Amino acid sequence: MKKVTLVLGASTNPNKYSNIAIKRFIDKEIEVVAIGAKKGKVFNVVIDDEKKAYKNIDTVTLYLNKQRQEAYYNYIISLNPRRVIFNPGTLNDDFIKLLKENNIEVDVACTLVLLSMNQY
Structure with missing residues (x-):
């Protein structure tokens, strides 16, 4: 079974970190x-x-910033991911608590750094 990453808050703007992350995922297959x-x-x-x-x-x-995440709480939990990465600017203690209550791993990190250090 393939492991899939969902980028939530994706943008077509090449200057946005979500866009850069998508390109790095592709590069790393x-x-x-x-x-x-x-x-x-x-x-x-x-x-x-x-x-x-x-x-x-x-x-x-x-x-997504904290305010925009709330609309996705139930959706993300329904996907039953192994983990959720909170990139810089997305920290949300309420959501972190909810994820942990649902046995979903929380990682407060930068996806781009994890990818660049082969720690993703």
Whole structure:
């Protein structure tokens, strides 16, 4: 079974960290899916603008601020990922508590740094 990463808060803007992360996942041959505010595409990865019932999500990496995350709490938990990565600017103690209560690992880190150090 393939492990899939969901980039939540994805952007087609090449200057956004979520966009850079998608490109790094592709470079490292890590399967990636994406959800953003607007539909689009980053290389061969389609950015959806709605919550999809993805299968085999291993990791959700967040690029949404605390206020925007709340709409995704139940959705992320329903995906049953192994872990959720809170990138810089996304820290949310309420959501972290909820994830831990649902036995989902929490990682407060930078996805780009983890990828660059081969620690992803």
